[in-house]
Amino acid sequence: MIEGKSAAPDGVAQxxxxRFLLLYALAVAGGATAYVPFLTILLPVRVEAxxxxxxxxxxxxxxxxGAIAASLANIGFGWLSDITRNRRVWIFVGLVLSSALLxxxxxxxxxxxxxxxxxxxxLSLNMMLSPLAAWAGDVVPDHxxxxxxxxxxxxxxxxAMSGTLVTIPGLAEPDTRMALVAGLVVMCVLPVILFGRPQKFPELMEPRSKPATRLDGPRQIVARMxxxxxxxxxxxxxxxAYLYLWLRSISPEIGDNQAAQMFGGVLIVAVPVTLFVGRWADRNDRPIVPLCAAAGASAAALLVMAMAPGLSTALxxxxxxxxxAGVFLALHSAQTLRVLPRPQSRxxxxxxxxxxNTMPSLIMPGLTLAMVPVFGFDxxxxVLAxxxxIACILLVTGKRPK
Structure with a gap:
């Protein structure tokens, strides 16, 4: 199974x-606030009008x-922040430009x-998001x-909550909602730029030892991750994309508000669960075990959904x-920083x-169109299960990094 050594030095862990972790988490939440309500609600409403x-x-x-632009910009600005060795400047410029464009x-x-x-x-949003993601790898130790x-x-x-907030009836006109979202993003991201003073960990900037072969060590682990x-x-x-339509196919009486409450409720519950599981992984130096368990549970849940006889079982x-899936994706984002072999190109x-994150938006529609008309959502x-x-098997059978 893929695992990793703790970054804590001998003796007392550093x-x-x-404060920095909380400010950083707030900034990442601001990044999500920048695109979730816009792409899921505000943009569709604007296009429909x-x-x-x-x-x-x-x-x-x-x-x-948008997916093509985001993919290229995330790689490009991440690379530029590697070269300049200054994540903070890129985050700030991206924040200003993306807020103005929004x-x-x-x-x-x-x-x-x-x-x-x-x-x-x-392009400007990913000028902010890519260096922000890499910054955590520079300053947060493995433990x-x-x-x-x-x-x-x-x-x-x-x-999700920001989308609910900006669409409260009577709170803001449709055009004003964009400015409201931009203001929320600035409030979330700016504090870590101004007040985030992380401690330095030189060992996080040292390249990992090169593997003996191309199929062993860090390269193999990164590919599996x-x-x-x-x-x-x-x-x-x-x-x-299809939660609402699937629920309606089981029970036509269910409304969009009920589906939205279900979606939001799961996201909220995932927060304390992920915190608990993440702390367990740190204390026991078992960073990949929760990923294996979460992927396996996702597969089992999808099979339950495929065979659900009624709405209660489906829910x-x-x-x-x-x-x-929420636990998997959040912990995976953090543990990816642990296995990347070259800090200079983080x-x-x-x-x-x-x-x-972007390729599924291009793959998923074709997969759905190929499966649902013939075999239904079941x-x-x-197939998704x-x-x-397979994701679970990839992680379970991987080798432990040296």
Whole structure:
């Protein structure tokens, strides 16, 4: 099984300050706040108002262009922050530009202009997000990676809650909501830039020993971690996109508000669970065991969903899947920092890992269209369960880093 040595030195362990960890987690939550309400609510509403019956087509164009821009920008700006060795400056510039462009998106008066601004926004947003992700690898020791992963679980919940906040009836006009989101992002990210003064850990900037062969050591571990995350992300993306339609296929009486409450409730519960599991992983120096367990539980839950005889069983299956996937993705983000072999290219390498977040958006629609019309959602969930099970096997059978 893949495992890792603790970064704690002999004798008394050195710890990153709790203040920095909390400010950093707040900043990551701000990053989620920047894109979750916009991409899931505000952008679709804006496109529907401008495109009418053609809104699905234009949303598809926007999603594709945005995913490509985000993928390239995350790699590119991560690499640039590696070269300059200054994450903070890139985070600040990205924050300013992405916030300004988010406000500017409300002024777009044509669909081509809207998509053009969307691409620029994705570029500037990832100018902030990529160095922010790499910064944790520079300053958070391995024996705190589990705690870091637990704190990162706040980000999805914050994104979902911000979407609920800005869409409260009467709170803000549609165009004003963009500015409201931008303000929330600045409030979350700026404190770590201004007040985050992390302790330095020189050992985190030292390259890991080179493996004897290309199929052993860090390279093999990184490949397994990358593929495992991609497989779980495909399943998570499918449920994110089709949860409401699946629930309606089981019980036509269920409403969008009930589905939204279910989705948000699972994200909130995932926060304390991930914190607990992350602390356990730190104390026992078993960073990958929770990932294996979470991937396995996700696979089992998907099978329950595929065979669910009614709504109650379906909801239980989804709750277990959503909780397991949430724990997996948050802890995986932190433990990835543990296995990357080259600190000098940490930002670029994390950008490559970020492809596991954007590629599912391109893979999942084709998979769904191939499965659901022929086999229904049950067939789709069986395939997704197999993918999650493969992710579990990849992690269980991997070698322990030296």
């Amino acid at each position: 710890w990153q300050s709790r 401008m495109a009418g019956d053609a809104s699905i087509t234009w949303l598809a164009y926007a999603a594709f262009a 406000v500017g998106l409300a002024k777009a008066d044509s669909l081509p202009m809207l998509i053009g601004l969307l691409v620029l926004w994705q 705190q990676k589990g705690m870091l992963g637990g704190l990162l679980a706040f980000a999805p919940a914050a994104g 990358w593929l495992a995350r991609l497989l779980v992300q495909i399943a998570e993306a499918a449920l994110f 239980i299956g989804y709750a277990v899947f959503g909780l397991s 930002g670029r390498d994390l950008g490559l890992f970020n492809l596991t 067939g789709l969930f069986v 197999v993918l999650a099970a």
